[in-house]
Amino acid sequence: MRSALVIGGGIGGLTAAVGLHRTGWRVDVRERGSDLPSTGTGLCLPPEALRALDSLGVGDKTRRTALRHPDVPVRRPDGTPLGVLGAAGAYLVTRPELLRVLASALPPGTIRFSSPADLSTPVDLSAAGDFDVVIGADGVHSGVRGALFGTGVRRVGAVAWWGTSTVPVPVGGETWGRGAKFRLTPRADGRVDWHALVADRHLPAATSPADDPARLFADWHDPIPRLLAESTDLSRHDPLHLPPLPTYVRGRVALLGDAAHATTPDLGRGACEAIVDGVVLATCLTAPDTGAALRAYDRARRRRTRRLAFLSRRLNALATTGRATALRDTALRVALALRPHPERPWSHDLEPDELAG
Numbered sequence: 001m002r003s004a005l006v007i008g009g010g011i012g013g014l015t016a017a018v019g020l021h022r023t024g025w026r027v028d029v030r031e032r033g034s035d036l037p038s039t040g041t042g043l044c045l046p047p048e049a050l051r052a053l054d055s056l057g058v059g060d061k062t063r064r065t066a067l068r069h070p071d072v073p074v075r076r077p078d079g080t081p082l083g084v085l086g087a088a089g090a091y092l093v094t095r096p097e098l099l100r101v102l103a104s105a106l107p108p109g110t111i112r113f114s115s116p117a118d119l120s121t122p123v124d125l126s127a128a129g130d131f132d133v134v135i136g137a138d139g140v141h142s143g144v145r146g147a148l149f150g151t152g153v154r155r156v157g158a159v160a161w162w163g164t165s166t167v168p169v170p171v172g173g174e175t176w177g178r179g180a181k182f183r184l185t186p187r188a189d190g191r192v193d194w195h196a197l198v199a200d201r202h203l204p205a206a207t208s209p210a211d212d213p214a215r216l217f218a219d220w221h222d223p224i225p226r227l228l229a230e231s232t233d234l235s236r237h238d239p240l241h242l243p244p245l246p247t248y249v250r251g252r253v254a255l256l257g258d259a260a261h262a263t264t265p266d267l268g269r270g271a272c273e274a275i276v277d278g279v280v281l282a283t284c285l286t287a288p289d290t291g292a293a294l295r296a297y298d299r300a301r302r303r304r305t306r307r308l309a310f311l312s313r314r315l316n317a318l319a320t321t322g323r324a325t326a327l328r329d330t331a332l333r334v335a336l337a338l339r340p341h342p343e344r345p346w347s348h349d350l351e352p353d354e355l356a357g
Contacts, residue, residue: 001024001025001026002024002025002026002132002133002285002290003025003026003027003028003130003131003132003133004016004017004020004025004026004027004028004131004132004133004134004135004285005028005030005117005131005133005134005135006027006028006029006030006135006137007030007117007134007135007136007137007138007143007144008029008030008031008136008137008138008139008142008257008259009029009030009031009033009036009099009103009111009113009137010099010137010138010139010257010274011043011095011098011099011102011257011271011274011275011278012137012256012257012258012259012274012275012277012278013029013031013135013137013138013256013257013278014029014099014102014103014106014111014278015052015053015056015102015274015275015277015278015279015282016135016137016256016277016278016279016281016282017029017102017106017110017111017278018056018058018102018105018106018278018282019055019056019278019279019281019282019283020282020285021105021106021107021110022056022057022282023282023285023286025285027106027110028110028112028131029106029110029111029112030112030115030116030117031111031112031113031114031115032114032115032116033113033114034113034114035113036096036099036100036103037095037096037099038096039096039233040094040095040096041094041095041162041164041185041193041195042092042093042094042095042185042186042187042193043092043093043094043095043098043270043271044069044087044090044091044092044185044268044269044271044272045062045066045090045091045092045093045098045271045272045275046087046089046090046269046272047088047089047090048272048276049271049272049275049276050062050063050089050091052275052276052278052279053275055279055283056105056279057105058101058102058104058105061101061104062091062093062097062098062101063091065093065094065097065098065101065188066091066092066093066097066188067091067092067093067186067187067188068090068091068092069087069090069091069092070087070170070171070172070186071084071085071086071087071171072084072085072086072087072171072172072173072174073085073171073173073174074173074174074175074176074332074336075173075174075175075176075221076175076176076177076329077175077177077219077220077221078220078221079221079222082176082329082332082333082336083332083333083335083336083337084336085174085336092185092186092187092188093188094187094188094189095271098271117138117143117144131252132252132290133252133253133254133285133290133294134252134253134254135253135254135255135256135281136148136253136254136255136256136259136260137255137256137257137259137274137278138259139257139258139259139262140153140240140242140258140259140262141153142255142258142259144253144255144259145245145255145259145260148250148253148255149245149246149250151242151243151245152242153240153241153242153262154240154241154242154243155238155239155240156238156239156240156241156264156313156316157199157200157201158197158198158199158200158238158239158316158320159197159198159200159203159212159236159237159238159239160195160196160197160198160236160237160238160239161195161196161197161212161213161234161235161236161237162193162194162195162233162234162235162237163193163194163213163227163228163231163232163233163234163235164187164191164192164193164194164231164232164233165191165192165194165226165227165228165230165231165232166190166191166192166230167192167223167226167227167230168190168192169184169186169192169223169227170186171186172184172185172186172192174319175220175221175224176319176325176328176329176332177220177325178202178321178322178325179198179199179201179202179320179321179322180196180197180198180199180202180216180217180320181196181197181319181320182194182195182196182197182217182220182224183195183196184223184224184227192227194224194227194228194231195265196213196216196217196228197239197316197320198212198216198320199320199322201322202320202322203216204216212236213228213234214228214229239264239265239316240262241262241263241264241309241313242258242260242261242262242263242309244261244306244309245260245261245302247298247302248260248261248297248298248301248302249294249295249297249298252290252291252294254281254294254297254298256274256277256278256281256301257270257273257274257277257278258270258274260277260301260302260305261273261302261305261306261308261309262309263308263309263312263313264312264313264315264316265312266312266313266315266316266319267308267311267312267315269308269312273305273308276301277301277305280297280300280301281294281297281301284296284297284300285297
């Protein structure tokens with residue numbers, strides 16, 4: 001029986017573990033956390049992510065814990081509508097719920113909590129240790145990636161805040177301002193997640209992590225000020241992105257998810273791409289030649305995810321521009337009104353040959 005070490009028990013790592021387990025691999029997942037998380041923000045699962053989960057037998061279970069994604073209105077800070085982003089076939093699910101669904105598809109003991117991988121040797125990453133394959137699924141600050149390439153993430157040039165509120169917001173949406181934007185995402189439990197971002201050049205000279213969002217977005221349209229006033233789990237972070245890697249595979253080690261292609265959250269596809277990475281990798285590894293299978297995974301996923309990362313960074317720059325915002329808003333209104341294939345708004349759909357490896 002072939003064996004795989006998965007470093008990181010997040011969405012991508014557990015997806016790969018489920019896929020490999022279903023095809024007869026022995027899987028060992030090492031997760032530095034002490035348990036599955038009990039809190040976390042909502043995630044968008046477009047149709048290709050759900051089809052990938054269906055291929056693992058957990059798609060319906062995921063849908064039962066999720067909320068159908070409503071179309072997303074885009075507005076100016078004064079509430080003037082700019083258009084609507086369609087979300088046909090997409091669902092919203094919280095990170096803890098999705099992780100629980102994936103973990104439930106693995107045999108007990110597969111995930112070793114409080115067990116960070118020792119990369120000081122680097123797990124013998126060059127030889128993959130005693131495993132046939134090592135999968136680096138250890139997130140944006142990946143130690144596996146660092147051991148392989150020495151490549152770290154970079155700041156986007158902005159500050160962001162996340163939070164959750166009990167203010168009812170049935171639809172959600174995005175608001176684009178001058179050097180800033182605000183996103184609302186409803187959850188199945190009736191709460192709403194929000195994400196606020198301000199470009200560095202538009203931040204006041206003195207900032208306080210606790211009150212900055214409330215102060216910076218105080219004059220934006222309702223319900224943004226009320227959300228900020230009644231939020232919990234407030235956190236502040238610097239959005240990061242990863243420069244393109246030359247490959248996602250070295251020897252018998254493969255990277256996936258944020259470890260391979262971390263980018264800004266502007267396309268809302270981080271969870272989706274990690275899921276598809278995991279399913280494609282597991283599908284490729286059904287082939288008897290492990291080296292050829294890993295190279296097939298790299299061909300299937302690297303170019304595609306690099307393109308999505310580039311588009312996400314460009315969208316981030318457009319949404320938070322401080323120049324010619326009236327022209328930007330007009331262009332956005334026209335683009336949303338004339339967008340092709342409104343019944344399939346997620347244009348980067350999974351190709352059948354990617355699931356086939």
